[in-house]
Amino acid sequence: MKRLLFALLACCVLALPCRAEAAGPSPGLLVPIIPDARTGHYQITVSDAETITAASVTRSVERTGITTKTDVFVEYPLDVEHPRTYYVTVTAIPEADRVGLETSTSKTSPVATGCCPGVEGAFILGSGSAADPYQVYTPAQLGHVQQHLDAQFAQKRDITLTGTWTPLGTLTGVYDGGGYSIGGLNSTTGGLFASLSGATVKNMRLTSPTVGGMYYVGGIANVMTGATVADCSVTGANVSGSGSDVLSTGGIGGLVINTRFERCTVTGTIGGTAQVQLHQGGIAGHNTSSVYIGCLSSVQFSGSAVYAIYTGGVSGATENNASPITLQNCHWTNPAHAVGRAAEYGGNFTPNTGDSFGNSQVPSIDGLS
Structure with a gap:
């Protein structure tokens, strides 16, 4: 008489958490398998319906030789924008020498995706760790970064924003733009983030942002x-602002302190209106002890101020006209010098810390406008 294969796996595997996962560009579910001693042969099926019909979207994988707890990835076209419930069926299959003595048995359980069900912009993939960053696909998910500013993020699609953007708070984690673009950034209170503190932003592409604000404004x-900002570009920018005292505007950052920029590019227009001083720079508005390596800027400046305007192809000004600034292999098309500085402190200057030069020596940079 045939007996059912004792389904320890089918009972236990679905008591453990399955989770949305991505293997390279493909999303799916990661299903933990706890094998029964009598078989290492299992089939795992993911479906969008508890009862599978011809209209159901299903994906299955079959594994043999499982002897210890094993996570099995089932590639599946998850909805990466919205929380959903999927159904995982695990089938324990008799080993070849037990066929006829035992028969397969299955168990199905629901699996909900999304870190915060019911919350707009909930992340579907990722846990926010370095090994498993939250994956950002939509404007709502980009906005949801605000709720996890100490986490790690990986952007997975081009994103186009609409309406007026409120800058995210202070990022202390890591945002990897993946080379994808963020377009449509339109803000009257600053850039994509309010600030970075010990954070890393890399591989970000801001296209045609229109950014305004007061005091310190950056794309x-x-x-x-x-902070560290690496391999980022801000192209077609319009960065400006207004200040009753001092205004600092830059293509990437307004005020930068002990920050490192690597291989960053800015094009567009930078300016603003200040009642006292205006600091306007291709990369940064105001510099304090920062490093710029392999950075490029090709921008026009359009600012005004009652007392003084300091303009630099890299940084508009430095702290107390003397703060350390390191340049290595940086180039800019406008103005003549990398850093703006008051005449009584020696005037505008280019630090002699690397093969960096601009203006008449660089009429254009590889097609940058």
């Missing part, structure tokens, strides 16, 4: 402290 963040 990626208004203020950066102890």
Whole structure:
């Protein structure tokens, strides 16, 4: 008489959490398998319906030789924008020498995706760790970064924003733009982030942002402290602002302190209106002890101020006209010098810290406008 294969796996595997996962560009579910001693042969099926019909979307994988707890990835076209419930069926299959003595048995359980069901912009993939960053696909998910600013993020699609953007708070984690674009950024209170503190932003592409604000204004963040910004571009920018005192505007950051820029590019227009001083720079508005390596800027400046305007192809000004600034292999098309500085402190200058030069020596940079 045939007996059912004791389905320890089918009972236990679905008591453990399955989770949305991505293997390279493909999303799916990661299903933990706890094998029964009598078989290492299992089939795992994911479906969008508890009862499978011809209209159901299903994907299955079959594994043999499982002897210890094993996570099995089932590629599946998950909805990466919205939380959904899927159904995972695990079938324990008799080994070849037990066929006829035992028969297969299955168990189905629901699996809900989304870190915060019911919350707009909930992340479907990722846990926010370095090994498993939250994956950002939509404008709502980009906005949801605000709720996890100490986490790690990986953008997976081009994103187009609409309406007026409110800058995200202070990022202390890591945002990897993946080379995808963020377009339609339109803000009257600053850039994509309010500030970066010890954070890393890399591989980000801001296209045609229109950014305004007061005091410190930058395309990626208004203020950066102890941050790293690498392989980022802000193209076709319109960065400006107004200030009753001093205004600092930059293509990437407004005020940058102990921050490192690597291989960053800015094009567009930078300016603003200040009642006292205006600091306007291709990369940063105001610099304090920061490093710029392999950065390029090709921008027009359009600012005005009652007292003084300091303009630089890299940074508009430095702290107390003397803060350390390191340039290596940086180039800019406008103005003549990398950093703006008051005449009484020696005037505008280009630090002699690397093969960096601009203006008449660089009429254009590889097609940058």
